[in-house]
Amino acid sequence: MDRRDFLKTAAMTAILPSSTAVLASNQPSRSVRPGSELKIAMTLSDIPLTTGQSTQGAEGQRFIAMTIYDALFRWDLSQTDKPAELVPSLAESYSVDKETRTVWTLNLRKGVKFHDGSEFNADAVLWNFDKLVKKDAPQFDQNQANQAASRLVGVVSYKKLDDYTVEVRTAEPDSMFFYRVSAVYFSSPAHWKALGGSWAAFAKTPSGTGPFKLESFVPRSRANLVRNAEYWDKQRVPRVEKLTLFAMPDPSTRVAALLSGQVNWVEALPPDAIPRLKRSGINIFSKVYPHVWPYWLSYAEGSPFLDIRVRKAANLAIDRDGMSKLLGGYAKPAKGMVDTSSPWFGKPTFDIVFDPAAARKLLTEAGYGPGKPCKITLLTSQAGSGQMQPLAMNEFVQANLNKVGFDVTIEVVDWEALRARRSEGAGAKSNRSVFGLNNSWSIQDPDFGMLSVTWSKRIVPKGNNWGLYQDEIADKLCEAAVNAFTPEDRDRTLSDLHAYIVSQAMWIWVVHDTNPRALAANVKNFDPPQNWYVDLTQIEVG
């Protein structure tokens, strides 16, 4: 492919969906039912940071960042039959220089306004990048930098080419910049200046370009948002007048709030409450999304998982259908890092099924057997983001593994301690006796989800490769993935990488969460996307 073809492919990929949005923006605004209010019970215990880069993980982004703000690219959450893909948002299109592969040209959408009426343009992009990484900039905000400075790691410079074009240079060819920058949200520079340059004041009356405006919020209680009728993407002007977010960390409280009519949408349902909700006419929605509940394996000296036969035996020993049943059917057996429906699944040579006989045989071949069990300690947390029901699930896995010849000890710590142990790596003194880490993982962004845990360049602390996994073939496949700048190349290289690590049984993969949500009968037009996020603009409340 020559330079012209390359640029054409990259740019057209971005332009096509955006053209739809531009055409759509000329259509009249949609009607909305007067008084309609979507009332969501979040699992969060507080309202996330409202200045742009939200706090509190994916849920913070789902309900605050993605409602009040926009990014350059967004997940297309209208495609629900396959994993969502990134499409242009505030950037109409982009191109990457074919020679260097380090120069990104971002063409910004024209006519977009912040909630305060000021214009979104190249100056706003540079100002927002500075707020995250330029410590001597007046608008630098440590709170937002905590959330997203890592999204601009590898960026060596950025500049304005004209009012609607920005050039970004990366230190090395890095196709994954596309994914990382999609989580950088844009706050209004004019509004910040009008408030005297105070992020604290901005947090109370924020201004983004998003489909909802924040009207008010009460910490630890609720956030009141209203529809942005002037939203630039007329296809995504909200169909409800109000969106109210409630902080309700206790699952039984969320269920009671739904049953009593206090809210009409509940996140992260406890499976045992679902039959009761169904009897009350509540609709339950669930679908697999890029989440996996695995055990990260240790490749440190002395780990039995250095032997591929032991890794395969552990994968074959687990009754994933039984695990799904334990979770009320709200989990899908995993056959790898991503679900089989993902374009990144590939064609692994190792099929992850429940076959205890084969598992016993592999363990025997590896030198274990009756009287000589394979002793391992697995580390988990008592709760935590995406951990589902870790204690019951770990006990289930422990019983399964013990049946084929393992001798499993489960060590339980709190969620932040687990994250800390993960950041120390399998070789650290604290993890010396731990050979498996039960830490649920997001594979939405392939750089974070796959490359950062697989590539030897990303062994902790340079990435999330906790287990010290080092494999020449995997490294080459990771290298190929960051040099793949078209969607087709990206999918191909990522599926090659995924097929390889599954064939190598790099981890023990157990289930994918299907994230059950409950919606009152009068909440319409929701089809869960295969993504960590949802598009609240399409929801109707009758």
Add this chain to the structure above:
Amino acid sequence: MAGFIAYRLLYVLPISIGVSLICFALTYMAPGDPASSIIPDDASPEVAAQIRAAYGFDRPLPIQYLLWLWRVLSGDFGVSLSTGRPVTDEVIPAMMNTLSLAGGGALLAAFVGITLGTLAAYRNGRLSDRAISAVGIAGMSVPQYWLAMVMVAIFAVELGVLPASGMGQPGDDFGRTLSFYVLPILTLATVPAGIIARSVRSTVSETLQQEFVQALEAKGLPAWRIFLHVAKNAAGPALAVIGLQFANLLGGSILVETVFSWPGTGFLLNAAIFMRDLPVMQATVLLLAMFFIVANLLVDILQMLFDPRVKSARRG
């Protein structure tokens, strides 16, 4: 009296420093990186180090403590790691919310406990005494988390007469606002009501056995006047128990506030612990400890006002 208050206030200083030291140190005793909750999973070592430095987590612990103490003395508790908002903006409204709940709970518990305890003491040994004592023990023993969920299931879900959680929002009318208080206050008051009832029963019973009561009866005083004498004598110990229960309600409402999503200090502390939000944990624990100290001081003063024997004992 003024001398006693000044004397007690002097005590507050070393206690406060001790409390501040303990609550600062305890939050650091948990394993792991104190900044782990704000360092993103995909942060490079450089970004992680920059974040640690920005919050001062890279400094020696004694320096961190002294800097924190200095800021606290000037009313600055820092910034919440999980929300990015000033800790003062988080803790002060939470404290007010908890005070209103604990105040309501304490008043209800005191009313029910004193009434039941006095009735039981006057009906000493009879069936009604045993029935009231059984109710008191049940109140003391009931798990608040369970009771909260049962009350929500009955009054919010099945009957639909009260809201399940939250505390409404600005603009709600008085009746609507009050409705949010009913279930949390009922739940919160159950245990202290049982404790107060048991304590009042015991104190009033003892007082009724004393010779001065028999003397008053022999003098032919009407029952209600004798009751006033008994009440005055029993008030001191009862006040001590009520004061302690109020202080317990301030700090011990984590479960109730979590079940009802009540945005008070218990809810805040619970979230801060799970998110390892050290500045919020430190500020909340310190303020609760201060309230506990002040509540104890107020109880002592009230006891002195009601019971001259306490005053003379303090002097002596």
